[in-house]
Amino acid sequence: MEGHFNDRYIQFIDEIDALTQELHNYNQSIKITFRSKNDFYPEFSEDYEKNRDLLERDLDNLSNYLISLSNELEEKKKNPFKKIPLVIEEPEHDALKNLDNINGLIEQHNLRTQNFLEVVETNSQIIEESFVAEKLDDYRALNNKIIELQRSIASLRNSLHENQTNTEILEKEIILHRPAADEINDDLFRYLGRDEIKLETKENGYQITRYGKLATELSEGEKTAISFIYFLKKLKEKEFKIEEGIVVIDDPISSLDSNSLHNAFEFMKNRTVLASQLFVLTHNFSFLREVNNWFNFENIFYEDSKCRFSNNSTKK
Numbered sequence: 001m002e003g004h005f006n007d008r009y010i011q012f013i014d015e016i017d018a019l020t021q022e023l024h025n026y027n028q029s030i031k032i033t034f035r036s037k038n039d040f041y042p043e044f045s046e047d048y049e050k051n052r053d054l055l056e057r058d059l060d061n062l063s064n065y066l067i068s069l070s071n072e073l074e075e076k077k078k079n080p081f082k083k084i085p086l087v088i089e090e091p092e093h094d095a096l097k098n099l100d101n102i103n104g105l106i107e108q109h110n111l112r113t114q115n116f117l118e119v120v121e122t123n124s125q126i127i128e129e130s131f132v133a134e135k136l137d138d139y140r141a142l143n144n145k146i147i148e149l150q151r152s153i154a155s156l157r158n159s160l161h162e163n164q165t166n167t168e169i170l171e172k173e174i175i176l177h178r179p180a181a182d183e184i185n186d187d188l189f190r191y192l193g194r195d196e197i198k199l200e201t202k203e204n205g206y207q208i209t210r211y212g213k214l215a216t217e218l219s220e221g222e223k224t225a226i227s228f229i230y231f232l233k234k235l236k237e238k239e240f241k242i243e244e245g246i247v248v249i250d251d252p253i254s255s256l257d258s259n260s261l262h263n264a265f266e267f268m269k270n271r272t273v274l275a276s277q278l279f280v281l282t283h284n285f286s287f288l289r290e291v292n293n294w295f296n297f298e299n300i301f302y303e304d305s306k307c308r309f310s311n312n313s314t315k316k
Contacts, residue, residue, distance in 0.1 A: 058093035
């Protein structure tokens, strides 16, 4: 009998502890942190504040009520065999109503926010499309200009590459022709009978000097001599076979004095004697006489070349 009583007592105490814990949990669950009214749109803030204050009051009353019940249970736990009258009354409240009102205001606020975002997105899209439409013509014009510039750049690059290639070829040709400077100077000396005019090699070509200084003014005879010697030098290139070619020389002794005339004639004769055909044009009677003596009027043979003089001073 005593064992049964002890078991029932322990069960009773456990039930009191369980109820006390349950009341504590309820009390904790109604402790709510509310947002500031400033978080709501102005048209919702006053109603929110009003319902929040009412709900906070109701929750405070309920919390006090739960605490009182817990205290009564603790008192009963201390005096399990004493009858304790329950004088605590449950407070009147509209907590659920006020909570529903607050939730309704939150829904309205969120709905407006959602609508606002949709309006912002719609208006942003309209503005964007308007801006794009406004700038589309400019974009197309600029895009076409870019394409045009890209084509121009590509063309310029190709031209630059071609020019660089041509420059490299010319530089190689110039380098290959530099040794000819000494030969040209020797030819000038034999042609003019004097050596003050010379060609000096430079980085990318030749420079004409007189007594070692840059020659700024050349006589017509000197110009003719340099041009003629260069022409005769070209006759020796591999691309031209003088034995099969036709050579035309136009007044090679223009503006030369009488002392240089004979030297020029001998120089020309030695360089053109092997030509298949030679045409000599001149206004100088003395030079014509030299050519006349060379051709010896008719049917003169020199090595493998047949020479014939005619009134137009032509060697065939």
